[in-house]
Amino acid sequence: MKNSEGSLIRPHPLPDSASCPVVTPLSPSVVYASETPDALDDQYEGRVHGYTYSREGHPNADVVAKRLDAMEGAQGGVVTGSGMGAVTAALLGLLHSGDHVIGGNQLYGRSLRMMKEDLPRLGIATSLADPGDVDDVRAQIRPETRMVLVEVVSNPTLRVADLDGLAALCRDRGILLAVDNTFTTPRAIRPFDHGADIVLHSITKLLAGHSDVMLGYAVARDPALTEKMRVFSVTTGMTPSPFDCWLAERGMLSFDLRFDRSQSTAVALADHLAGLTGVKRVIYPTRADHPDRELATRLLGGQGCNMVSFELDGGRAAANAFTRAAQGLSFAPTLGDVGTTLSHPASSSHRAMTADERAARGMSEGLFRVSVGLEDPSTLKAVFSEAVEAASRAE
Numbered sequence: 001m002k003n004s005e006g007s008l009i010r011p012h013p014l015p016d017s018a019s020c021p022v023v024t025p026l027s028p029s030v031v032y033a034s035e036t037p038d039a040l041d042d043q044y045e046g047r048v049h050g051y052t053y054s055r056e057g058h059p060n061a062d063v064v065a066k067r068l069d070a071m072e073g074a075q076g077g078v079v080t081g082s083g084m085g086a087v088t089a090a091l092l093g094l095l096h097s098g099d100h101v102i103g104g105n106q107l108y109g110r111s112l113r114m115m116k117e118d119l120p121r122l123g124i125a126t127s128l129a130d131p132g133d134v135d136d137v138r139a140q141i142r143p144e145t146r147m148v149l150v151e152v153v154s155n156p157t158l159r160v161a162d163l164d165g166l167a168a169l170c171r172d173r174g175i176l177l178a179v180d181n182t183f184t185t186p187r188a189i190r191p192f193d194h195g196a197d198i199v200l201h202s203i204t205k206l207l208a209g210h211s212d213v214m215l216g217y218a219v220a221r222d223p224a225l226t227e228k229m230r231v232f233s234v235t236t237g238m239t240p241s242p243f244d245c246w247l248a249e250r251g252m253l254s255f256d257l258r259f260d261r262s263q264s265t266a267v268a269l270a271d272h273l274a275g276l277t278g279v280k281r282v283i284y285p286t287r288a289d290h291p292d293r294e295l296a297t298r299l300l301g302g303q304g305c306n307m308v309s310f311e312l313d314g315g316r317a318a319a320n321a322f323t324r325a326a327q328g329l330s331f332a333p334t335l336g337d338v339g340t341t342l343s344h345p346a347s348s349s350h351r352a353m354t355a356d357e358r359a360a361r362g363m364s365e366g367l368f369r370v371s372v373g374l375e376d377p378s379t380l381k382a383v384f385s386e387a388v389e390a391a392s393r394a395e
Contacts, residue, residue: 026246027059056234060245064203067252068217071186072199077219078230079245083182083202084110085238086216090178090198091149093232094225097123099146104131104161106154106361108180109349115149131161132292134169147176152184152191152299156309156345156369157362158283160292163299167195176225182206183335187259188303197221205336205371206306208251209258213244258338258374262306265380266372270308272381278318278392280366283309306373307335312366318391319344319365325390326383335371340380343369 010033032051034040043050051058061079069077080086091114095101103115105128115126127140131150148170150161163179170177178198179191185206191199201207203215218233220226233239270284282289285296286304296304312318323331323342330341333348343349345363358364372380 024060024063024246024249026242028242029058030054054242055237055239058242058245060242060249061240064215064240064245064248064252065217067249068186068201068203068207069219071190072181072219073190073192074199074219074221076223076226076230077217078226078233079203079240080216080218080233080238081240081244082214082238083200083204083216084114085233086200086202086218087111087114087149087180088236089216089218089229089233089238090200091119091124091147092122092236093229094176094198095119095124095146098144100125100127100142100144101147101149102127102129102137102140102145103148104150104154105129106131106157106159107149107151108155108182109345109352111149111180112350113352130159131166132159132295134162134165137166138169141173141175145173145175147178149178149180151180151182152189153285153296153305153307155183155349156343156367158285158290158307158309160285160296160299162295163189163191163194163196170197171195183307184300184303184305185255185259187256188300188305192221194299198225203248205334206259207255207336208248209255209336209338210247210251211334211337213248213251215240215244215248259306261374262372263303265375265377266306266308266370267304268377269370269372269380269384270304270310273308273310273384273388276385276388278313278388280311280313283311306371308370308372310368310370311364312368312388312391314391314394315365316346317394319346319368321394322368322387322391326387328383329387335369337371338374340373340375341371343371345369 031053042048065077065079069075080089119126129140130136152161167177176197179196180200181191182202182205198220201217203217204213218229270282273279274282284304332341333343334341345367346365350358350363
């Protein structure tokens with residue numbers, strides 16, 4: 001079919017240019033044309049690199065993957081449509097019915113749900129253990145244990161995993177160690193340097209950094225394992241949006257600057273909160289009163305990252321009063337935005353747990369998790385002071 005001017009509807013190729021774009025072009029095409037069936041065979045059989053159908057890969061995803069590969073000291077990472085997509089690619093792409101996996105007992109809420117409900121339904125047994133206590137993890141190991149999944153710093157109580165100890169244990173027992181590096185990012189730690197076998201990310205958070213992207217990333221030290229995760233993600237349709245990948249690359253260009261600024265402010269905010277009447281406790285990895293401070297110092301090189309958790313003296317009434325009074329701060333179940341956000345685990349990320357289960361893990365109705373953004377520190381201190389005072393008056 002020809003248009004009114006006699007040219008084909010889809011002319012090829014694009015116009016030649018003696019120059020190239022400074023910004024990575026957005027490539028929304030779902031399909032890519034090859035010259036011949038032989039040329040398509042060459043692509044599918046790995047003799048040449050090219051794109052065929054965007055569910056199987058596209059240029060914008062590859063750009064993001066290569067940036068994260070460089071940051072993590074990895075090769076061939078897989079970008080998925082969300083952080084949970086990356087977790088799923090690791091668990092379901094590598095485990096089989098009859099296997100057993102051990103998870104950290106304070107994983108992200110949806111990761112915990114997968115451990116407790118979805119994996120058992122598919123014939124994969126699960127256990128939970130304290131990732132900061134290697135002996136506790138060791139006690140959960142069975143002959144069929146194939147993987148240990150932990151976060152470097154837990155969500156939301158900011159406990160620190162003993163990665164070096166876990167890596168030694170897993171290596172000795174022939175078990176894969178998968179590490180979610182979302183909270184800490186490669187700016188604070190590269191898990192492969194500490195013996196991890198698999199690294200996972202929710203790019204949605206700090207890496208992209210603007211609350212307008214949903215992406216994940218998974219990579220293994222062994223390329224064969226990465227390929228299994230890639231094939232599983234392609235087969236199950238975990239395809240990342242080219243536009244999200246394009247936005248994520250833009251965000252990653254300023255990542256180092258954003259991380260350093262928000263981390264510096266987080267230190268100041270944690271100290272400020274600790275001095276406020278009405279705050280029961282403050283949790284930040286580099287503070288002297290943090291139970292894992294020595295481990296955090298050794299593992300993270302003194303970096304505490306941008307997450308601060310704190311507990312109000314009151315319960316749900318105090319929590320409601322606090323969010324109402326925290327003018328200009330978003331109360332939202334997310335992290336890593338350019339603006340500071342507040343999260344209340346009992347009503348969001350860990351709402352599926354019973355009150356007793358949350359209490360056992362230190363998550364009261366008065367607990368908040370703060371993702372510190374790029375605001376002026378003095379402005380944040382003033383807002384938190386007013387909000388804590390309002391919470392203390394709540395009945």
